[in-house]
Amino acid sequence: MIRHLFTLIWNRKRSNFLLISEILLSFFVLFAVSSLLVSSYYNYRQPAGFAYDNVWEVNVSPSQDTASRKEMLQLMLQRLQATPGVVAVTRTSSNTPFSFSSMNTNEFYYQKKQGPLTDRYDADDEMQKVLRQNVVAGRWFERRDDASTRRPVVVNQEFAKALFGSEPAVGKVLSNDKGIESWQVVGVIDAYRRGSDFDGNNPAVFERHVLEGADRFDPNDRPNLLVRVQAGSGAVLEQRLVKEIQDVTKGWHATVTTLDESRHDKMKIVLTPLIALGVVSLFLIVNVALGLFGVLWYNINQRRAEIGLRRALGATGAGIGGQFLGEMLVVTTLGVLAGVILAAQFPLLGVFGVPTTVYVLAILLAAVLIYVLTAICAFQPSRIAAGIQPAVSLREE
Amino acid sequence: METTLTPAPAASAPASLKTTPMLQLRDIEKVYQTDTIETVALNRVNLTINKGEFVSIMGPSGCGKSTLLSLMGLLDEPTGGVIEIDGRAVTSYSDKELARVRNHKIGFIFQSFHLINDLSVLDNVELPLLYRAGLSSKERRQRAQQALERVGLSARTRHFPSQLSGGQRQRVAIARALAGAPEIILADEPTGNLDSVMGEEIMELLLSLNRDQGTTVVMVTHDENMAHKTERLIRFFDGSQVS
Numbered sequence: 001m002i003r004h005l006f007t008l009i010w011n012r013k014r015s016n017f018l019l020i021s022e023i024l025l026s027f028f029v030l031f032a033v034s035s036l037l038v039s040s041y042y043n044y045r046q047p048a049g050f051a052y053d054n055v056w057e058v059n060v061s062p063s064q065d066t067a068s069r070k071e072m073l074q075l076m077l078q079r080l081q082a083t084p085g086v087v088a089v090t091r092t093s094s095n096t097p098f099s100f101s102s103m104n105t106n107e108f109y110y111q112k113k114q115g116p117l118t119d120r121y122d123a124d125d126e127m128q129k130v131l132r133q134n135v136v137a138g139r140w141f142e143r144r145d146d147a148s149t150r151r152p153v154v155v156n157q158e159f160a161k162a163l164f165g166s167e168p169a170v171g172k173v174l175s176n177d178k179g180i181e182s183w184q185v186v187g188v189i190d191a192y193r194r195g196s197d198f199d200g201n202n203p204a205v206f207e208r209h210v211l212e213g214a215d216r217f218d219p220n221d222r223p224n225l226l227v228r229v230q231a232g233s234g235a236v237l238e239q240r241l242v243k244e245i246q247d248v249t250k251g252w253h254a255t256v257t258t259l260d261e262s263r264h265d266k267m268k269i270v271l272t273p274l275i276a277l278g279v280v281s282l283f284l285i286v287n288v289a290l291g292l293f294g295v296l297w298y299n300i301n302q303r304r305a306e307i308g309l310r311r312a313l314g315a316t317g318a319g320i321g322g323q324f325l326g327e328m329l330v331v332t333t334l335g336v337l338a339g340v341i342l343a344a345q346f347p348l349l350g351v352f353g354v355p356t357t358v359y360v361l362a363i364l365l366a367a368v369l370i371y372v373l374t375a376i377c378a379f380q381p382s383r384i385a386a387g388i389q390p391a392v393s394l395r396e397e
Numbered sequence: 398m399e400t401t402l403t404p405a406p407a408a409s410a411p412a413s414l415k416t417t418p419m420l421q422l423r424d425i426e427k428v429y430q431t432d433t434i435e436t437v438a439l440n441r442v443n444l445t446i447n448k449g450e451f452v453s454i455m456g457p458s459g460c461g462k463s464t465l466l467s468l469m470g471l472l473d474e475p476t477g478g479v480i481e482i483d484g485r486a487v488t489s490y491s492d493k494e495l496a497r498v499r500n501h502k503i504g505f506i507f508q509s510f511h512l513i514n515d516l517s518v519l520d521n522v523e524l525p526l527l528y529r530a531g532l533s534s535k536e537r538r539q540r541a542q543q544a545l546e547r548v549g550l551s552a553r554t555r556h557f558p559s560q561l562s563g564g565q566r567q568r569v570a571i572a573r574a575l576a577g578a579p580e581i582i583l584a585d586e587p588t589g590n591l592d593s594v595m596g597e598e599i600m601e602l603l604l605s606l607n608r609d610q611g612t613t614v615v616m617v618t619h620d621e622n623m624a625h626k627t628e629r630l631i632r633f634f635d636g637s638q639v640s
Contacts, residue, residue, distance in 0.1 A: 314500025
């Protein structure tokens with residue numbers, strides 16, 4: 001019977017072509033949405049690479065007066081550090097965890113090999129105490145790095161893998177595009193997914209900067225501070241920190257937000273387009289389903305005489321229903337096969353740098369959804385076909 | 398055009414068989430009912446068709462001939478009465494049991510051939526065997542091929558129905574009916590869509606099947622000439638047998 005179904009569908013290839021194309025397109029829509037969902041879920045399950053609980057972000061808006069700003073900043077950091085309830089304070093670039101700010105570069109070279117597009121962060125010796133990144137090789141920045149002739153950097157494993165392969169990263173010297181050796185790797189952390197829970201572990205480099213040195217921490221910049229506080233700290237400490245800042249700086253404005261709040265806000269913003277895309281996809285799929293339903297309904301009405309004939313020749317009502325369902329599944333298989341061949345190019349060509357596992361899962365998910373969709377669409381028309389009275393349908397032609 | 402009929406391999410039915418009932422209808426009634434109208438298609442029909450008989454049924458349009466044939470072929474259920482095939486009452490059979498009886502015992506030939514245009518001649522003839530358990534693909538092919546040889550169309554196996562003449566199409570339909578080796582063939586105006594020459598050919602083919610194979614044939618026809626070639630002629634009028 002399966003051979004018979006394939007023969008029938010092959011001989012009706014022209015009329016089935018549109019149906020197969022529709023299934024192929026639906027498969028692709030589902031594959032795209034599935035890839036996004038699976039990728040997001042895959043990332044969600046990965047470790048963030050840092051601890052955001054009990055970490056507050058303090059945004060300070062300095063006054064117009066730039067005199068003594070550097071000294072004021074140093075004093076402010078010292079006062080915050082000394083505040084009871086504060087565990088550690090770090091000053092970093094504006095691309096703090098869960099913020100919309102980002103800094104990336106592909107200026108890093110190793111032995112003339114260009115590194116990947118890399119997220120770049122300014123960091124000081126205290127950052128690891130605040131964010132608790134997991135150092136898997138080497139160390140975090142220390143005071144002794146003041147004596148270093150090259151700027152110390154800590155990289156994540158994704159960056160190390162991309163530029164050094166299986167070689168150990170610690171001690172490697174990075175140069176710029178002119179071959180000037182400017183950075184030295186002192187440590188490797190496992191991951192740093194600071195964008196949102198759904199972001200991947202992009203290559204990342206932390207450059208050491210200290211306020212005392214002549215470096216990128218421009219005292220005229222808006223200071224971005226991250227403060228680790230003791231668990232259970234609340235509004236009292238928050239007011240205290242703001243007051244300390246205002247006391248030291250004579251009127252600088254400061255706002256405090258927890259990283260946990262920022263994470264939730266960012267998640268909402270990231271989820272909104274995902275949900276919108278899901279709704280649009282659902283709308284498309286419902287349209288496809290209605291289309292399939294209509295085509296199948298029409299097919300059955302066109303084939304009433306054939307149904308009557310098959311019943312006369314010995315088919316049961318259930319057999320007729322099964323045949324129509326089987327035909328639809330064969331047509332679906334042809335569409336899905338074509339879709340899988342095309343979709344398989346994504347992991348084979350490494351498109352978007354998404355892990356192969358994500359694409360494989362997305363292909364499987366899309367295939368299962370398409371089969372479920374077509375089975376649902378074919379079910380009712382097949383039931384109708386099964387219920388057609390042979391004597392009536394044979395007389396209709 | 399192929400007109401040669403291959404001689405049938407089996408001997409003709411013994412005369413004693415022609416007294417054994419193949420198909421019996423007892424007090425058969427068929428009423429079509431809508432919300433407002435009740436139409437009596439068949440009214441208390443009693444009929445016995447013996448094994449090896451060739452019976453023709455005649456009557457004006459709307460007299461119930463085709464309804465009778467549908468009931469004989471178990472394609473429809475009577476409103477009342479009993480149908481027996483080979484001595485067994487089939488009126489209470491399940492859909493599955495009825496399908497099995499249709500597949501094993503009955504062959505159908507229709508006025509409009511009812512071939513599936515997207516299947517080759519061989520695939521069309523093989524169709525009833527698809528619904529028969531226990532046959533291998535090779536056996537099915539062989540039996541379909543043999544049936545086509547018997548109707549003289551062995552050279553047209555790969556053709557499609559649209560590539561054949563009306564007479565050839567009806568031969569394919571006959572081959573399809575023969576492929577399952579049924580005990581009874583029900584033919585609904587098999588020559589109705591054919592010219593007189595083709596009609597004669599098809600009639601000869603049915604007669605030779607009955608004569609040489611002993612296959613029971615029940616044929617509905619409007620053609621007096623064709624009807625007079627059969628052993629028995631039954632006339633219907635207004636849902637009742639009149640002769």
